[in-house]
Amino acid sequence: MKLHSWGRYPVSTSKIQKAQSAIALQKSLDVVTEGSAIARGMGRSYGDSALAKEVICTEAVDHFYAFDEETGQLRCAAGITLSSILHTFMPKGWFLPVLPGTRFVTVGGAIASDIHGKNHHIDGSFCQHVNALSLLLPNGEVLQCSHSENSELFRATCAGMGLTGVVLDATLSLRKIQSSAITQKTLRAKNLEEVFAQFAENHNATYSVAWLDCLAQEQQLGRSLLYLGEHAQDGKFKAQGSRAINVPFATPSQLLNRYSIKLFNSAYYNKPTNTTHASKLEAFNYFFPLDSITHWNRLYGRRGFLQYQCVIPDASALEGMRKILATVSAAGKGSFLSVLKKLGPENQNLLSFPLQGYTLAMDFKVEKSIFALLDELDHIVADHGGRLYLAKDARMSEAMFKRFYPRWEEMQALREKIGANKVFNSLQSQRLGL
Amino acid sequence: MKTVLIIGANSAIAKATARLYAEEQCQLYLLGRDTAALAEQKADLEIRGATSVDFAPLDATHFAVHEAVIDQALDNLGHIDIVLICHGSLPDQALCETDFDAAAEAFKVNALSVISLLGVLAQKMQEQNNGCIAVLTSVAGDRGRQSNYVYGAAKGMVSLYLQGLRGRLFPFNVNVVDIKPGFVDTPMTSHIKKGALWASPEQIAHCIIKGIDKKKYTVYAPYFWRYIMQIVCSIPESIFKRLKF
Missing domain, CATH: 3.40.462 (Vanillyl-alcohol Oxidase; Chain A, domain 3)
Structure with a gap:
């Protein structure tokens, strides 16, 4: 099927797999055959970072799992949009700590791009408010990652453009507000x-x-x-x-x-x-x-x-x-x-x-x-x-990317270590030599 | 606080509707085959605002358990304000034409199981003397088309049944709503290419809630399908029989 992201350029021909439940999403790698798969949420990145030969759509896996009224900790599936989170929690006086220019992005996409908002100069980026996440690894195993557990993988997955695996769910900190x-x-x-x-x-x-x-x-x-x-x-x-x-x-x-x-x-x-x-x-x-x-x-x-x-x-x-x-x-x-x-x-x-x-x-x-x-x-x-x-x-060219992001080698080494380079490759990562 | 029983609760339209009822702080009871998925929904709906959510397994094609399962639901809810029946499957028309077992199965899932459940529910709703029964049928049930007439016939059977049931339950303050969605982008239709007429489960859910609230009899979802189906139904048979759609 023809597929493009928000910029409507480029257009790829992709096989789309739409996971309907968390369990189906966990098994989504069983049918990936081409070695070029990437997770995709709402497709709100602009270019080719959510395009690949095989695309795993997480959008329908959109459940809240747990919410702590005391601390504002929310555990939810990666396919849920920031819009749904605000819809449910704003009336109760809770707000997302970081918001991009559109509310129609998924939590998984927000993590993969480590999005920033109008308060970055004070509060930092989205992943700085993510306490933990579950990651589906290339071998089908699910790993819990946080600052204290599998921290190397956590830092590669946050802002990792989906190149380490599929984020299944995440725990975020919501913040109290006095008015909408x-x-x-x-x-x-x-x-x-x-x-x-x-x-x-x-x-x-x-x-x-x-x-x-x-x-x-x-x-x-x-x-x-x-x-x-x-x-x-x-x-x-x-x-x-x-x-x-x-x-x-x-x-x-x-x-x-x-x-x-x-x-x-x-x-x-x-x-x-x-x-x-x-x-x-x-x-x-x-x-x-x-x-x-x-x-x-x-x-x-x-x-x-x-x-x-x-x-x-x-x-x-x-x-x-x-x-x-x-x-x-x-x-x-x-x-x-x-x-x-x-x-x-x-x-x-x-x-x-x-x-x-x-x-x-x-x-x-x-x-x-x-x-x-x-x-x-x-x-x-x-x-x-x-x-x-x-x-x-x-x-952008591969040479430029490598100048802009000097830590790309660490990313590459980690991808090789977990076998992600053989499974998760977007059109973007292939262009950038990752 | 409304009490809502949802049958086939793991269907995409049921899920979207349950979320809207959760926001209205309803008390929900979910029936479906996959209990792991129901458990996931329970947590989600409670966070979204549902007063309470319970669930139980139900395979709608096991007619024998229907009465016991509905009794259990009624025990849990105390009283049923709204029951919504959503389960169904889209059969392979070509297969049904050559394999009667496949056609029979399609009728079992889409029509007979619904009628069996309605038999039990009608009795309970009649006894409690109020409430609403809403059933998802389809615009496919309005006229038999050669590309999809087994599904259409099953859904049409339910629609006719509902017309009669509406009359039977009218003296008992029970409204019967027939909900007829057009094309909806759900797992059931994931293999079909989508065009401009396709709606999301969320859009259908809004139509369902509105139709139930306003005590409608037949709800086309979205509304424009009423007009499309009027046109489809007005095509003379001599022409219609030549149409492949």
Whole structure:
């Protein structure tokens, strides 16, 4: 069957195995024959990390196993989505410690990508709140992994892109909140220097993220709107956002061109915004604005799009980001969804993306000329000591990957030790020489 | 607090419906073949908000145990507000055409077992003098199509049975709801290629709960199948017999 992930590029021909129960999932390796299998949840990674000849879908294995009302420890199956967790637990005053830009990802996928959120500078990434997980090994054995038990495997599986096995279930720490609302403050920044200064000034804000106009040039290069958020304290709990609208089919990609995007970005930056007073909005609308447009990925046309997300360490971040934005805006490519965010310290997981610095994410529709531009950006990122996010990647080269992730050799050694290199290989891992 | 008995509780539609009832803090009793899966559901539904969840094994084709199993469920729940019958299987039409045993088995699973259970349940619901019986049939039961008429006939048999039962139980304040899903993406249909008309078990679950709440008689799930089936049923037989679908 034809299969693609959120970016709709690339498209693979895959045999899909949909496990219907935890027991079926545990036996899923019995029928894997080709030596190229990968677990897949909601398919919300952008590129080819959840594509392989054989795909094991975990989405239907979505049970809660146990919840401790005292400590907030939740044990659940890997196929459950963050959306279901919030739906059940927000009304009871519990919240996920880390949320990405969409709630439609599974716990297994969140672990495999070690996702980060708008509070990374304070709370770190998703796996830093995972206390334990059960992993289905290539030989069919199930192993409990945590910081104290099989810790080497735990650190390889967290951010491991599914390359060590299939995560069956996990124990997470939920966090108490006083309200489901978020108090948001918006700051306007004239250019990149100013938004960097604002991020630094507001490093105590629980949540922070900036929308950035990647087509602005010269004095206005990197002009942004910075959104700061805090949990409200009003004691009301609601687990829903605005009603979603749907994009029913892939729209002609010509609609997104440098002129339409420039126009949108300019209007968005200049939209009337109260920058002096805080406003209150529902958590779902603060964290997941794009979830209110179902299938927004179809806006980039039939050929799909690439999301380019890089991080550059603090010391060279300003210089690096300036070069990246100048290159993008000179090329006239870019999107209305460029996001800038300050990240906190790196963790111990072998292939984890975040490191202390700034991350920038931009969408580009797939067209011939885009690949050379992104290769050029790769060099800028590498020269400034940064890296790309594997969950978004569909095209980086093996050489670049190995520069970005110097611990890849440890990962490879571990994969060989447990025999994962003979069973778990995604199109991405094959491209990256893992 | 409502009490809900679910038969065939491991089916995808039953699972999705049980979750919605759990959120309404109902008391649930689950019957199904795979008790390990039922145990897993129990923990899940209790976390989602169910007041209590119990379960017992039931192979619906063992007609002899039906009465005892329903008695046990009634003992546990005290009173049945809603019973939902969800079990079923999609037979291989081509096989059924050449192998009567396969066809007979399809009728046993999809029709006779349901009718046997309904016989026992109707009696109990009549005695308690209120409640709701909801049964999953199918749009396939509205008209026999050459590609799927064994399944269609079995489901259609249940639909006709329910019409009569509705009349019988009307004086006893018991509503009978016939739920007719269209194409649903479940394990039962995992081998079929999916198109635009396919619905998720969660969508069907919402239709079921709404239909039961509003005391409907026949619920097409999703709603647009009512119109599709009106068109299908209005095609003259002289043309219909030539259609391969």
